[in-house]
Amino acid sequence: xxxxxxTIISFLKLTMxxxxxFVLASLGTxxxxxxxxxxxxxxxxxxxxxxxxxLVGYLxxxxxxxxxxxxxxxxxxxxxxxxxxxxxKMDQFVVGLALFFAGIGISxxxxxxxxxxxxxxxxxxxxxxxxxxxxxxxxxxxxxxxNQNALVYTSILVSIxxxxxxxxTNLGLQLRSVxxxxxxxxxxxxxxxxxxxxxxxxxxxxxxxxxxxLPMVYTxxxxxxxxxxxxxLAIALTFFGGFSPLPILFGSMFFxxxxxxxxxxxxxxxxxxxxxxxxxxxxxxxxxxxFTYSRARVPAFLxxxxxxxxxxx
Amino acid sequence: MNILKRALxxxxxxxxxxxxxGIFIALMGYDPIKAYATIFGTxxxxxxxxxxxxxxxxxxxxxxxxxxxxxxxxKYNIGGEGQMIxxxxxxxxxxxxxxxLPIYFLLPLEILAGIIAGALWGLVPAYLLFQFKxxxxxxxxxxxxxxxxxxxxxxxGPWSDPTAGHPTTIAVGEGGFLPNxxxxxxxxxxxxxxxxxxxxxxxxxxxxxxGYELVATGANPKASRAHGIxxxxxxxxxxxxxxxxxxxxxxxxxxxxxxxxxxxxxxxFLLLGLIIGLIAAGNNMAVPFVAFFIAILEVGARAxxxxxxxxxxxxxxxxxxxxxxxxxxxxVRRRKA
Numbered sequence: 001x002x003x004x005x006x007t008i009i010s011f012l013k014l015t016m017x018x019x020x021x022f023v024l025a026s027l028g029t030x031x032x033x034x035x036x037x038x039x040x041x042x043x044x045x046x047x048x049x050x051x052x053x054x055l056v057g058y059l060x061x062x063x064x065x066x067x068x069x070x071x072x073x074x075x076x077x078x079x080x081x082x083x084x085x086x087x088x089k090m091d092q093f094v095v096g097l098a099l100f101f102a103g104i105g106i107s108x109x110x111x112x113x114x115x116x117x118x119x120x121x122x123x124x125x126x127x128x129x130x131x132x133x134x135x136x137x138x139x140x141x142x143x144x145x146x147n148q149n150a151l152v153y154t155s156i157l158v159s160i161x162x163x164x165x166x167x168x169t170n171l172g173l174q175l176r177s178v179x180x181x182x183x184x185x186x187x188x189x190x191x192x193x194x195x196x197x198x199x200x201x202x203x204x205x206x207x208x209x210x211x212x213x214l215p216m217v218y219t220x221x222x223x224x225x226x227x228x229x230x231x232x233l234a235i236a237l238t239f240f241g242g243f244s245p246l247p248i249l250f251g252s253m254f255f256x257x258x259x260x261x262x263x264x265x266x267x268x269x270x271x272x273x274x275x276x277x278x279x280x281x282x283x284x285x286x287x288x289x290x291f292t293y294s295r296a297r298v299p300a301f302l303x304x305x306x307x308x309x310x311x312x313x
Numbered sequence: 314m315n316i317l318k319r320a321l322x323x324x325x326x327x328x329x330x331x332x333x334x335g336i337f338i339a340l341m342g343y344d345p346i347k348a349y350a351t352i353f354g355t356x357x358x359x360x361x362x363x364x365x366x367x368x369x370x371x372x373x374x375x376x377x378x379x380x381x382x383x384x385x386x387x388k389y390n391i392g393g394e395g396q397m398i399x400x401x402x403x404x405x406x407x408x409x410x411x412x413x414l415p416i417y418f419l420l421p422l423e424i425l426a427g428i429i430a431g432a433l434w435g436l437v438p439a440y441l442l443f444q445f446k447x448x449x450x451x452x453x454x455x456x457x458x459x460x461x462x463x464x465x466x467x468x469x470g471p472w473s474d475p476t477a478g479h480p481t482t483i484a485v486g487e488g489g490f491l492p493n494x495x496x497x498x499x500x501x502x503x504x505x506x507x508x509x510x511x512x513x514x515x516x517x518x519x520x521x522x523x524g525y526e527l528v529a530t531g532a533n534p535k536a537s538r539a540h541g542i543x544x545x546x547x548x549x550x551x552x553x554x555x556x557x558x559x560x561x562x563x564x565x566x567x568x569x570x571x572x573x574x575x576x577x578x579x580x581x582f583l584l585l586g587l588i589i590g591l592i593a594a595g596n597n598m599a600v601p602f603v604a605f606f607i608a609i610l611e612v613g614a615r616a617x618x619x620x621x622x623x624x625x626x627x628x629x630x631x632x633x634x635x636x637x638x639x640x641x642x643x644x645v646r647r648r649k650a
Contacts (some may be wrong), residue, residue, distance in 0.1 A: 040450060084637075088644050093389060093450070094591055098636045101584055105629030112624045113341055229458040236451050275466035282455045286441070293447045 019256035025234035028206030038303035040096035043231030044103020049211025051107035074208020179299030352613030375562035376586025392453030394583035395460035400560025403430025408485025419488035431560010439552035480576035501569035
């Protein structure tokens with residue numbers, strides 16, 4: 001294999017690996033958004049997912065349990081978001097910001113309390129690659145797509161499943177109608193409140209898992225603020241993706257590609273101060289926003305609370 | 314009586330929040346009564362503790378105003394931290410490049426550089442909203458992350474002080490130090506600037522025509538447009554104004570507290586500013602008072618960490634609970650009405 005080919009394979013493989021937190025967190029954002037719940041707590045929820053996932057993984061020496069608890073914590077945050085916004089009809093942004101604060105506090109507090117301050121950071125083993133039989137032997141593509149950790153496969157499968165569910169099933173249509181016109185959905189017998197609870201909780205599950213991915217794949221340990229804006233980027237991605245699973249999947253690949261590129265150039269050493277390379281994902285996001293934002297299709301009722309006793313929406 | 318009646322739900326919410334947080338503290342294996350005694354006592358036990366609280370109050374008030382000014386128009390500035398960094402960098406640049414100027418030139422230039430840098434940092438997201446209708450929450454946040462890398466570059470770049478052991482620049486010229494206003498305690502004149510800004514913002518938003526247009530835009534954008542207010546311009550203006558105040562907070566940190574640029578000087582001020590702004594429900598009259606209360610908590614929490622080994626993050630959970638319960642008290646009042 002030539003050197004260039006190896007570089008390309010390694011770049012694309014890393015890109016697929018780095019897309020996972022973006023895919024999961026954006027799909028989680030999309031789910032809530034499709035019923036009108038605009039979540040802005042992703043950054044905090046991912047931090048808690050990372051913290052809890054790491055701690056449970058460390059204490060039980062079982063990464064799967066770590067992921068499970070990260071998902072449960074995400075679900076709890078989703079439940080709180082749904083309760084405060086859908087049942088109590090509090091402002092969605094304000095509640096989201098409050099949950100974001102709570103997430104930051106809890107995520108840094110828990111490891112300090114449970115493990116304490118140690119000289120060397122406590123480590124967990126990172127997720128192993130699981131080669132898919134036969135497919136991983138295909139030249140070029142095999143290494144990139146079929147020799148990855150389980151969550152890479154999961155994130156692709158979840159994207160496809162959600163696409164099918166939202167656009168090819170009747171229940172999916174009902175779900176989307178809640179985010180477009182809850183009054184009409186309600187009059188057709190769709191339970192708006194229940195729909196919003198379910199999507200926000202499931203969205204929380206995905207966002208929590210996205211957080212747990214960071215210590216389990218990148219670092220092997222939890223560090224304060226390790227999400228580094230990925231939660232906020234996930235919101236941007238959801239908008240670019242027009243709240244649709246497949247565009248979100250491809251958008252995540254693109255974002256991850258920029259992240260990996262910045263990392264690779266930094267290692268390679270080009271004389272550009274590394275800080276400017278690290279700005280790249282955020283700057284690129286801003287630039288893409290300028291071109292796509294006005295065209296992005298957004299659920300009509302996004303960010304608003306539904307009150308069935310009101311005559312108008 | 315009227316004020317008491319209005320304050321009562323807030324007090325009730327605060328009591329419940331502290332009760333819940335107390336249970337949480339007890340569950341974590343600490344003594345909540347001792348913890349609260351430390352949190353509330355530290356600011357008032359010694360003159361030093363009180364001065365520390367005032368010094369914390371300065372950036373907290375300014376950061377909260379950086380949020381509440383755009384909030385009055387219904388827009389969210391979540392970029393106060395980045396704007397603070399930009400302001401600190403601007404002030405440092407002026408303070409180092411013009412280090413030899415005497416104080417009556419250097420100090421105003423330094424503060425002004427901070428304000429302008431902060432305003433420019435906020436202008437980009439504000440313009441993106443104005444021109445392309447891009448959601449300001451996202452763009453202001455993204456500019457924070459750009460600023461984190463920028464301050465790292467400046468603090469480790471050509472102006473860095475290699476002897477500091479932490480990314481830090483060399484000191485600004487002595488003419489760029491905010492003078493102390495007390496002889497016995499390290500209280501700098503930044504407190505007077507912050508006070509003036511807080512009063513000024515209140516007068517602007519509540520007592521002037523231009524400020525009224527700002528508030529009207531947030532209260533009812535449709536009606537405001539119908540009455541000839543250009544709401545898009547109001548959004549832009551409010552966001553840039555907020556960013557300028559955040560930039561000022563960065564300049565004061567440099568000129569008053571550190572006398573140099575230190576990486577991490579923005580730490581947590583954005584979140585605390587948001588909490589203050591939201592607890593005050595955007596009321597600019599209430600902001601300085603809520604900020605003082607949060608400053609007490611913050612100074613007390615550091616003391617609590619030193620004496621009781623309770624992680625300082627605990628107070629963050631207390632603050633988040635405080636916010637949630639105060640919001641809940643609004644819901645309860647709405648139900649009753």
